[in-house]
Amino acid sequence: MISGINSSGEMSRPSRMEQSLTADQKTQISDVLGQFDPENLTEADAKSIVEAFSEAGITPGSGLASAMGELGYDAKTVGDLANVEQRGNRPPPPPPPSGSAQSSDELSSLVEYFTELMEEKLAESGETELSDNDKQSILAQLYDKFGIDEGKSIINTVA
Numbered sequence: 370m371i372s373g374i375n376s377s378g379e380m381s382r383p384s385r386m387e388q389s390l391t392a393d394q395k396t397q398i399s400d401v402l403g404q405f406d407p408e409n410l411t412e413a414d415a416k417s418i419v420e421a422f423s424e425a426g427i428t429p430g431s432g433l434a435s436a437m438g439e440l441g442y443d444a445k446t447v448g449d450l451a452n453v454e455q456r457g458n459r460p461p462p463p464p465p466p467s468g469s470a471q472s473s474d475e476l477s478s479l480v481e482y483f484t485e486l487m488e489e490k491l492a493e494s495g496e497t498e499l500s501d502n503d504k505q506s507i508l509a510q511l512y513d514k515f516g517i518d519e520g521k522s523i524i525n526t527v528a
Contacts (some may be wrong), residue, residue, distance in 0.1 A: 390432040397425045408499045409439040414452035479515055479523065486510055 390398070403419040405414045427433060436446035490503045499507070511523050 390427070390436060394425065394427050395436055395466070397427065398422070399440060401425075402437065402440045402442055407443075410447065410450060412441075412450050412452070415447045416452075418447055419451045419453060474514075476524065479511065482514060483507065483511060485522075 376403055401418055405418065422429075422433070437444045437447065486507045489497065490507060491497070493502070494503070507516075507525070509519075511517065512519050512521075515523070517523055
C-alpha cells in the first residue's frame with residue numbers, strides 16, 4: 370500500500386531509500402493506469418491502482434509520481450482518493466504476539482547446547498574448523514532439540 374504523499378504531491382514512504390523505476394515497472398504502471406480514466410477516477414479505482422502498484426513492488430516516490438504524471442494522473446489525487454494515510458498520521462504498529470521473542474534463559478540454553486555440540490565435533494575431528502557437514506549436523510540438532518522449524522532462524526530477534 371502506498372503509505373504517504375508529501376506536500377509536493379509526490380508519494381513517499383518513511384525510512385526507505387527511493388529507487389528509480391525499471392523499464393518493467395514503467396510498463397506495469399502504464400498497464401495498470403491504462404485500465405482507468407484519469408478524468409473520471411473513483412475511490413474504488415484509486416484503491417485498485419494503489420493495490421496493483423503495491424503488489425507489483427512499485428514503491429512510492431518521485432519516480433512513480435513522474436511516471437503517473439506522464440500518463441495524465443496526479444499521484445496526490447490518486448492517494449487522496451484511495452484514502453492513503455499521510456506520513457506522521459499512522460498509528461504505531463501492533464505489538465508482536467506474546468511469547469514470540471525468546472527469553473534470556475532460552476537463548477542461554479541454546480547457546481550452551483550449541484557450544485557443547487561445536488566442542489564435541491571439533492574434538493572428534495581433531496580439526497580447528499568445522500566442516501560444512503558438521504555445521505549442518507549441529508544446526509539439525511539445534512532445530513530438533515529446540516523445536517525450531519527447519520530453515521527458520523535459531524534466534525528469534527523479534528522484541
